[in-house]
Amino acid sequence: MPARKRRLVLVDEETGEVVDPKPRVPHDFEGKGYTLQSVGAETPLYKLKLSGAEWDTLDYLRENGGANAYIRLTPEDLATEISANESTCKKALSRLTRLGILLKPSPRAAAYQLTPLRYWEGAGSTQVTATKRLAPPRIAPDDKAKARTAAKKTAPPEPTPLRRAAGEKSR
Amino acid sequence: MTVHAFDPDAEFVVPPLYKLKLTAAQRCMLDWIERNGGLFAAITVPVEDVAEDVELAESTVYEALARLTALGLLVRDKAGEYRINARYVLSSNPALRQLFAAAMVDPLITPDTRAEAPRKVSNADARRRRTIRPV
Incomplete structure (x- = not known):
């Protein structure tokens, strides 16, 4: 007797009613190579209205090991490195932390890590582990990012589709 | 004529982006191009659409493209398409930079005589090949 075939x-x-399953969405990767940024899973950085100092802070952390571990960084040190005011650096670190791009081990710590949802250096498996361990918040646009210029105020902003990143639990 | 030996530490030194005093608009443009595949292939940058997407004035987009091209961060081809300088990847990913530097000085991987010989099969496989099973 032939085995009965299960149909789900x-x-x-x-x-x-029987519902048709949604078609699979092709992955953004499309075999074009290997990138260390989880592009496509988060709000684009260029939509967040980051200032020059905030971009520089991200670059500094990325080039100094902040993409896979906490690194010690004070606004004074950062100010020297990126040639900016200490207060500007303090504001930049604060805003990037509020946006969820930077993580801190504790609220008063002077150490920062780039969120593994967006930046990672190392094997993909370790990125998944780090994401599970740190459970970082999603990068969420703040009021400054949502503020639109006078000319654009008439058109509503397009919502960014949310997708789960590697290792991230559903919320 | 003097031939200089390849020095990965000198060849792969790229000034960090945070030392170039890029404006936020210029960083946005770089991010937009990277996000739209400009790292792996030259892409068309439709200035009007980009200005709309990034919420910048068109003139700012033109200025940003000009400065990034002048810096060498963007490479513009004859067709007017832009590609991100591959060295930028090395700049922003130090682990990759070390890997590439090591790859340039490491010895070549050369197949030996064992690699060119036919693949060795296990004793069980050899026995199976010799035995003709009745159907």
């Missing part, structure tokens, strides 16, 4: 279908719990 999606059923709408309310109506009892």
Whole structure:
């Protein structure tokens, strides 16, 4: 007797109707190579209205090991490195932490790490582990990022689709 | 004629981006191009659409493209398309820089005689090949 073939279908719990499954969405990667940034999973950085000092802070951390571990960084040190005021650096670190791009081991610590949801250096498996361990918040646009210029105020901003990143739990 | 030996530490030194005093608009443009595939291939940069997407004035976009091209961060081809300088990847990913530097000075991987010989099969496989099983 031939084995009975199981057939699984999606059923709408309310109506009892069989629902067609959604087609698979092709991955952004498309075999074009290997990138160390999780591009596509988060709000684009250029949409966050980051200042020059904030971009420089991200670059500094990325080039100094901040993409896979906490590194000690004070606004004074950062100011020397990126040729900016100490207060500007303090504001930059504060805003990037509020946006969820930078993580701190504790609220009063002077150490920062780039969120593994967006930046990682190392194997993909360790990125997944780090994401599970740190459980970083999603990069969320703040009021400054949401503020639109006078000319653009008429058109509503397009919502950015949210997708789960590698190792991230559903919320 | 003097031939200089390849020195990865000298060849792969790229000034850090945070030392170039880029404006926020210039960083946004670089991010937009990277996000739209400009790291792996030359792409068209439609200035009007980009200005709309990044919420900048068109003139700012033109200025940003000009400065990034002058710095060498962007490479513009004859067709007017832009590609990000591959050295930028080395600048922003120090681990990759070390890997590439090591790859340039490491010895070549050369197949030996064992590699060119036919693949050795296990005793069990050899026995299986010799035995003709009745159907």
